[in-house]
Amino acid sequence: MSIHNDALSLLKQIYDAQNLYGAFNIVRDTFDNLSAEERHSLEMQIEYLKEAGFVKNHIQCSGLPISLKLTALGIQKVENVQTNDSSPSINIMGANYGIVGDNNSSNIINNNCSFSDVRELVNSSDFSEEDKALVLKELKSLYDRIEMKAPIEQGMLSSIADKIKDYQPLLGAVLSSLTTFLTTPK
Template identity: 80%
Template sequence: MSIHNDSLSLLEQIYNAQNAYGSFAIVRNTFDNLPFKDRQALEQQVKYLKDSGYVENHTPCVGLPISLVLTASGIRKVENIQTNASISSINIMGSNYGIVGDNNSSNIINNNCSFSDVQELVKSSDFSEEDKALLLKELKSLYDRIEMKAPIEQGMLSSIADKIKDYQPLLGAVLSSLTTFLTTPK
């Protein structure tokens, strides 16, 4: 057997002893009378279980060389209780996309902005009122075509490109919508 399997077998013995007596303990005489190899194996198994977070010391100060109780992780291991890590969803809007948080496994950006989202970005921008009105007019015709799944006419983007290229949130939203439109099968 392996240290892992032997340790899990010991973990079950500790579980049973804890349920029956409150803890698992080996008195000094019993421990000292074990053959050297058995004592060494027992120490390795206990270390393995402690390092894995399955057990912790109980009362070693009373002269017991091994005195253990199970942790919550140890109990879950013996009782074969699966824990599911909660997965949180974080929506990030802006030009700097990335993964934020713990245990992220992918970087999927699905940011298909609607015209109302783009409208809010334009309204919150530093453009003059005249430029805002012009941008909204041009973007409205672009988003109307996207919604109808109609082809984008030549020159539609060039009329707004010089204005939005320096305002990254708006550029990111428009490019995301265009990318989704262009890559979606018609």
């Protein structure tokens, strides 16, 4: 076996002992009766478990050369509890189009979504070629009006609303552009 596998086997023994007795202890006589090879292997496994953060020392005294307790991480390892070791990367393509990062403490909002950005989103979508052409045609007229700062007519997006409502990146980009246009002083 490998040090890793041996250490995980020992971790399970420590877990069982902790549940029964409150800690995993090896008394001096038992430790001294181990062969030099067994003692070295045990020490390497314990060091491995400590460095991984699975165990910590419990009672240090002359009668107990080894006294260990599991950490929360050690218990999770034995019980196969799945945890996220790192923060997930967040990529929000909604009303705040363009927020990307880990544990954002503030939002970075990029409302400068151009028609070329929208064209890339449409081309990368799973729309049929016919639907892509229709969506691009309708969005082109909308973005032309936004560029000219012309009023947006009611119902401009009604013909493609059912297509873009389920494709969040595109919907977020269009809503972002519309929000910026409508809230910017003329």
